[in-house]
Amino acid sequence: MNWFYRMSSPPHFYRWAGAAIPWVLWPAVALGIVAAYLGLVRAPQDYQMGDTVRIMYVHVPSAWLSLMSYSSMAVAAAIGWIWRMKLAHAVAAAIAPAGASLTFLALVTGAIWGKPTWGTYWVWDARLTSELVLLFLFMGVILLRNAYEDRPQGDRAAAILTIVGVVNVPIIHFSVKWWNTLHQTASVSVTGKSGIDASLLWPLLLMMLAFTLYLVALVLMRTRNEVLRREQRKRWVIELVSS
């Protein structure tokens, strides 16, 4: 709990995050390079999809992280709402554009992958539609936050929308499943046996780890900026900038 209180102090967070970023960012870059080599060069072609399968190394991590970032944003928003913690709102504000970009990336890579394998860029399938709705939710949260001139007010309004959205995401997913669905079921399973071969699976898992670490580093950097912008009239920021 002590750690939690110390963390909620913006200057303390600013220093801590500044020190932590290299420890997250460089492993992310290194892992990303290794995973890209293994996945793009070493891994064999798929017997049905050929080299097309390799877009999986961007598509799957970004799709997974788009959901992860929405739930992290919701957790940050809930913490900010319940404890009236300004830093948590800054984190939520920092995640939103990153999550929206990842959602967009998942949609675009999915479309590029879909053309050669399914013969179409887009279908109104359950997963695709829920991902699109997720993008709209991200956009709504960003727009609502910016629409308020008063920042704490915008933060709290965006927090409500984020939390309502997180309840709605599974409902949206299951409601769109009412249509017949084209997207393959998940091939990577944590508990059971995975449906893809180890030579393809390992680079994918490494890439997912690399993407996750990269997102963490990105959010830390963006939160630092956000904190500076929000605290720009505070003495510690003025001292930091003038020194």
Place this chain on the structure above:
Amino acid sequence: MTSVSLSRVLRAQMLKEWRQLGRQFGATLTPLLFFAVVVALFPLSTQPSPERLATIAGPVVWVAALLSAMLALQTLFRSDYDDGSLQLMALSPTPLWLQVWAKQFAHWTTSGLPLVLLGPVAGYSLNLPAEANLTLVLALLLGTLSLSALGAMGAALTVGLGQGGLLFSVLVLPLMVPTLILGARATELAGAGLSASGALNVLAAITLLTATLTPFATAAALRVSLE
């Protein structure tokens, strides 16, 4: 001090809403007229052969109902916000969520309920099979209640913003997707002569969930707007 009683709050809000209907008849009627116009646009923009219309009848009625609900709901709290009644509602000893619930229900009786009654008329004009009418009415009854609850939340989030109209739609439409899908699905199944009870049950579940849970979010959003 007034006691916390749902029936009293509901009665007061109903009275207020129906008095407003008497005073601003045109403003209340506009969303219904909008519904009728949107429904009429579809036969005009495609070949109005009976078979073709029957296949799009369900989706058209539902999209029109959703758009009409958006129009009716985006200013739900605007006048209360402008004249300060919202401040009084927030200060009253009666929980705000209860008042929100009563207000959105009272508003629904003047905006959602007429849509439920207009639904079969629209369905008839689009050649929806007569057997599907009961399902359409049931689905609209459930669906408009859920749309009202979600729309009220969006209205509460944007009431403090000068021109929140467009933002309101962007916020609320994604949340309304499940209601739209299941409502249209039920209507479609009934139109094809199949059993729609599955879709109706899930729609009922969504309605119960939104109608009971969103008033808390709406009340919280109103407090944010009043800050």
